Amino acid sequence: MQNRDLLQFWLYPSIKNQKKITPWVKWLLYMSVYQMKMLDRVPDHAVINEAVNLAKEKGHKGIASFTNGVLRSIQREGVPSVESIEDEQERVAITTSHPLWLVRRWTKQYGEKETKEMCETNQKRMPESIRVQPMLISRSEAIKKLEEDGFTVEPSEFSGQGIVIHSGTIVKHPLFREGYITIQDQSSMLVAELMDLHADDMHVLDACAAPGGKTTHIAEKMDNSGIIYAYDLHKKKARTIEDKARSLQLTNIKADGHDARKLQEIHEAETFDRILVDAPCSGLGVIRGKPDIKYGKEEKDIFNLRKIQDDILDHLAPLLKKGGLLIYSTCTVDRHENDEAVHRFIGNHPDFTVEDIQEHLPPSVRHRFKDGTGLQIFPQDADSDGFFVTRFKKRSK
Known part of the structure; x- marks a missing residue:
């Protein structure tokens, strides 16, 4: 629930003397106060009556009486400012x-x-965004079909394949069900756009690939040519990448389960033209769409994850060909996982440099690029997820 802590603050004066409240009773109060104070479709008396009936049905007369007392008090006296x-x-x-x-x-x-x-x-609804499979349908064709079916859409500035949906349920539309489009946040579309991909015999590694949104975008940018090795720590998740590839009619993806920190066991040095490390991270950039993240994380998690991020980057660096590109991305907004991880990697790998990608960025986020570090997108920048991406180049000599 996006507003849990605010609802708790509002309820506190009415329940502060209660030693223990059963979790379901607390959530019943949360939902009731939310309806009373943040919605205007249902009258307060109806909300209270429904809550009391639910309390009586699931609990007992005492819980019903308590629920009634708390909500009547809030109806009468309001909530603290x-x-x-x-x-x-x-x-x-x-x-x-x-x-x-x-x-x-x-x-x-x-x-x-x-x-x-x-x-x-992070408290506001974010519009959905999709990516067309360009070998099956053009963006303009998809926009036309969606608008004919009553959708309100616009082209995304993040990718020539991207479409932003302001109204309409895409999962029920034939374009989605028949594999012409896939759902992907605008920010994450930047990854494949910044990889400088070509339709030839490129060898690409996506080291932390599940569920496969970026992997399939890479495949589309390569015009279904070359080969993409896509890995996830768990074989089950690797199968979801294969399923997504099949749904989009892509055949140049080879997915498997393997630890990104152990890929030197199966690939030789300087094998890949491009490497993507979409690293495991705290996810603090996607709170808007996944509000539970903010309640489940602790500060120590950021530092624990950073060790994994560093290990993956260090392990994969030798697998990149000279002159090749390594893209590092996260869906977090924390500097420790982003800027500081970049500085550490460059310090330990002098054969890599951070490329200036500013001219390749959408105008709305271009100002967020920091020379020597990368691009940090905030949720408020472009109605998309918070996201970080940088591009390293391995020196030719």
């Missing part, structure tokens, strides 16, 4: 239901204004 919270960062944390440790961390990294905008944007 977040303006009563003096600490600015704590106020942002409660108002947007983000953990205080995370708000403080982002504020230290990016400042109060950027952090507040990011947290507020």
